[in-house]
Amino acid sequence: MFEIFKPKVYVNSIYNIDLKKLKEKQRIKGIIIDLDNTLVAWGGNKIDQKVINWVNEAKKLEFKLCIVSNTKSKRVEKFAKFLNIPYYSKFFKPCNTPFLNGLKILKTEKKETVVIGDQIFTDIWGGNRLKLTTILVKPIINRDSIGTFFKRNFERIILSYWLKRNLINLENGDWPK
Numbered sequence: 395m396f397e398i399f400k401p402k403v404y405v406n407s408i409y410n411i412d413l414k415k416l417k418e419k420q421r422i423k424g425i426i427i428d429l430d431n432t433l434v435a436w437g438g439n440k441i442d443q444k445v446i447n448w449v450n451e452a453k454k455l456e457f458k459l460c461i462v463s464n465t466k467s468k469r470v471e472k473f474a475k476f477l478n479i480p481y482y483s484k485f486f487k488p489c490n491t492p493f494l495n496g497l498k499i500l501k502t503e504k505k506e507t508v509v510i511g512d513q514i515f516t517d518i519w520g521g522n523r524l525k526l527t528t529i530l531v532k533p534i535i536n537r538d539s540i541g542t543f544f545k546r547n548f549e550r551i552i553l554s555y556w557l558k559r560n561l562i563n564l565e566n567g568d569w570p571k
């Protein structure tokens with residue numbers, strides 16, 4: 395049930411993603427990543443050193459990265475420039491356009507691209523519709539925009555439905571195993 399919303403994997407944070415294995419085992423080359431509550435706290439201005447290290451590790455492993463975000467372009471631009479990765483923020487997820495533009499920027503095939511984000515109804519739904527590999531992360535903080543706040547209640551219901559039935563597990567260790 396709700397298959398179109400279900401991520402391939404649900405992890406605690408981006409740090410649970412074993413980038414080396416993601417590349418070698420899953421043959422992933424491109425990463426479309428969300429900004430707010432995935433890389434930085436919603437509304438936050440600081441980027442954690444751990445995030446910088448994670449991005450650098452991904453680059454070292456020759457992953458191509460692109461931030462695809464629904465937040466204001468200026469805000470996305472600031473973080474993208476700081477991390478030195480491209481970004482796209484003109485159209486809203488879960489529409490196809492932002493993901494297709496992300497793919498265009500990355501120049502990767504759908505099957506070699508992952509979408510990483512903290513929202514089922516934007517990041518995961520959009521990624522799944524295009525048959526990209528989707529990774530759901532727990533939001534960095536529990537605060538969100540008003541629009542997101544309402545969606546969160548539905549997310550909670552769906553997540554608990556999957557978790558109770560073991561249709562999904564929260565990966566606290568490294569993934570892929």
Ligand SMILES: [Mg+2]
Binds near residue numbers: 428429431512513
């Ligand atoms: Mg987000």
